[in-house]
Amino acid sequence: MADAGVPLHHLRKIAGHGSLTTTQRYLHPDHESITAAGHLLSTHLNAGPDRARLRVV
Incomplete structure (x- = not known):
């Protein structure tokens, strides 16, 4: 799912990690x-x- 572009914080919730x-x-x-x-x-x-501006997400 990470390779598909799912954000890490979503993966954390899906996996049930704290x-x-x-x-x-x-x-x-x-x-x-x-x-x-x-x-x-x-x-x-x-x-x-x-x-070229970095943004907070």
Whole structure:
């Protein structure tokens, strides 16, 4: 479900875990997912000062 984009805090509730740390123990991203995330972040940060804003979610 994490690979499908379900937010971690939702996964925590679905799994019945009391903390995000417990849920994170079960997540094992593959190399391809980590690389793709890095590319997304680079694209975002290189979008220019008007678009490259980090937001709190």
